[in-house]
Amino acid sequence: MTGADVQGWRRCLWTCCLLVTVACVPALARDDPQSADRQPLVAIDARIAGDENRVRLVMDFEGESDFKLRYLAEPNRVVIDLPETVFAFENKSLVARGLISAVRYGKSGEGRARMVFGLAAPARFELADTSEEAGGSIHRLVFDAVTVDAQTFAAQVDDSDWLEPDLKGPADRNASxxxxxxxxxxxxxxxxxxxxxxxxxxxxxxxxxxxxxxxxxxxxxxxxxxxxxxxxxxxxxxxxxxxxxxxxxxxxxxxxxxxxxxxxxxxxxxxxxxxxxxxxxxxxxxxxxxxxxxxxxxxxxxxxxxxxxxxxxxxxxxxxxxxxxxxxxxxxxxxxxxxxxxxxxxxxxxxxxxxxxxxxxxxxxxxxxxxxxxxxxxxxxxxxxxxxxxxxxxxxxxxxxxxxxxxxxx
Known part of the structure; x- marks a missing residue:
């Protein structure tokens, strides 16, 4: 079996698991009558390369991904917020390296996912590329992390917007x-x-x-x-x-x-x-x-x-x-x-x-x-x-x- 065969089999398995999640075991999900109508994004691959001064993060998704980039201090972290996402790649694919000292990812609330990158030094994430491969079935995001001075990083933290657009009705706002x-x-x-x-x-x-x-x-x-x-x-x-x-x-x-x-x-x-x-x-x-x-x-x-x-x-x-x-x-x-x-x-x-x-x-x-x-x-x-x-x-x-x-x- 080739590497492409393994990757295709893995995607098929995760797709089946997602379908079974909605159809057979709804009790494990939060109460949301519209949850069955949403299809989670699937992250099929992710990798990090670089050193203490510059790191490149590459992520591949089955579907186009919206994201929000934010910064946190004490300790210094970069947060990438995503829509509901299944992280289908192996844990060993995305490991800390160089400027990125720690990596965590998972669900962050109803219909949301989050990736958190610990930083060995103050840094800025720059979107280097967005592209499509395999006839548009794979959507790629590429970020370059580069070191910045402490003052610049503090400004990034202050400028980070944690408020999302108000897209909910009154009942949903009360629930929130x-x-x-x-x-x-x-x-x-x-x-x-x-x-x-x-x-x-x-x-x-x-x-x-x-x-x-x-x-x-x-x-x-x-x-x-x-x-x-x-x-x-x-x-x-x-x-x-x-x-x-x-x-x-x-x-x-x-x-x-x-x-x-x-x-x-x-x-x-x-x-x-x-x-x-x-x-x-x-x-x-x-x-x-x-x-x-x-x-x-x-x-x-x-x-x-x-x-x-x-x-x-x-x-x-x-x-x-x-x-x-x-x-x-x-x-x-x-x-x-x-x-x-x-x-x-x-x-x-x-x-x-x-x-x-x-x-x-x-x-x-x-x-x-x-x-x-x-x-x-x-x-x-x-x-x-x-x-x-x-x-x-x-x-x-x-x-x-x-x-x-x-x-x-x-």
Whole structure:
């Protein structure tokens, strides 16, 4: 089979998946009576080439694509907003290189998609080319990213227009206003017969996670446009699947799971933020995920519900890919808020297969506040002042994340 045959087969497969999405499994989509009339754009290829001073981004679509280019600071990023898009190319096709330090893409709201490019230095994206190939069936966008000075980049950020043309009717506008409220579900880890880790001084993880969750709830409720729910409010056992189910029942925009585990390396201390991945980023991440997932089984927790059909599994995978983009965005905001204020371990954003993060349509992070196996961390974790200050920083990261989400909705 030639490379062209493989590409054609891949396009056919994705087209079939999209048709099945509309016809067979509408429950996985947002409520929108007109969604069946819209056909998503399909990005079939993307690649990056260049160095620290100039990078070229090439993207191929099956259909003509409108786009909006915007800039964000702290950290410096370029955002390309697209109509509803299925990213059908392989993940390894689009990897960070040179001036582009990070790449994320996925769904950013009803009928929208977003690509976010982290920058190693201030830069400007210039549209270098738009063209058609294969008789007009492939539409290509080519951007050149070039370095600029800090003042020029700041001006680009200030000039970025986050408002979209008002093309909706009155009822739709009211619905959009209501959606400006972000629902956060806080998940205090462990509980009941599942005590979690225990510190040298007898501190129990289930109590620490609940106390911090209560402090975080109070901090979040001081922010405008945020509704807070908790998976547990007392010393009650909940299975991991029940925690995920609670987040979905609350129609959560975010799930934040709180933990303070114990590990063999007692000298290791500091906070870590985990997001979901099929493959753990390192041995420590894998070990903690195995421990958390195993504790749920030992405590009598049921496993997560499996998709009953192969088609449903494909759609869940698509939704999960989009959700992971937003989970990573939140993780970066948390780390940015903690830096210089809360001790972090090396490489504080890590990935592993935590079951509590597996809701396909709810962006989720697991925050290890510290390690009870370390005496210094245990003292902080049980200190009310530290807890209040750290909860405030975490709430600030959620607020910044909300501002980014709202910018994409309007």
């Amino acid at each position: 206003a209501a959606s400006d409220t972000l629902t956060i579900v806080i998940d205090p880890g462990h509980g009941g017969i599942d005590g979690g880790a225990e510190g040298a001084d007898g501190s129990m993880e289930k109590n620490i996670s609940l106390a911090f969750a209560e402090a975080l709830k109070r901090a979040l409720e001081q922010e405008d446009g945020i509704r807070v729910a908790m998976t547990r409010t007392d010393d009650t056992f909940l299975s991991l699947s029940a925690r995920v189910r609670k987040a979905r029942e609350e129609k959560a925009d975010l799930l934040i799971s709180l933990h303070a585990d114990s590990i063999r390396v007692r000298s290791l201390r500091g906070a870590t933020v985990y997001t979901l991945s099929d493959k753990a980023s390192d041995v420590l991440a894998q070990s903690l995920a195995d421990q958390e997932n195993r504790d749920d089984v030992l405590a009598g927790g049921a496993s997560l519900d499996e998709a009953p059909e192969a088609v449903a599994a494909i759609l869940v995978d698509l939704a999960r890919t989009e959700t992971r983009v937003f989970s990573s965005d939140l993780a970066q905001e948390v780390i940015h808020s903690f830096e210089g204020q809360v001790k972090l371990i090396n490489n504080p954003h890590r990935q592993a297969g935590f079951k509590v993060l597996q809701a396909p349509d709810v962006p989720s992070v697991l925050v290890e506040l510290g390690y009870l196996s370390n005496s210094e961390d245990e003292k902080l974790l049980t200190d009310e002042t530290w807890r209040k200050n750290t909860a405030r920083l975490l709430a600030q990261s959620v607020h910044k994340y909300r501002q980014t989400i709202l910018a994409g909705r309007h």
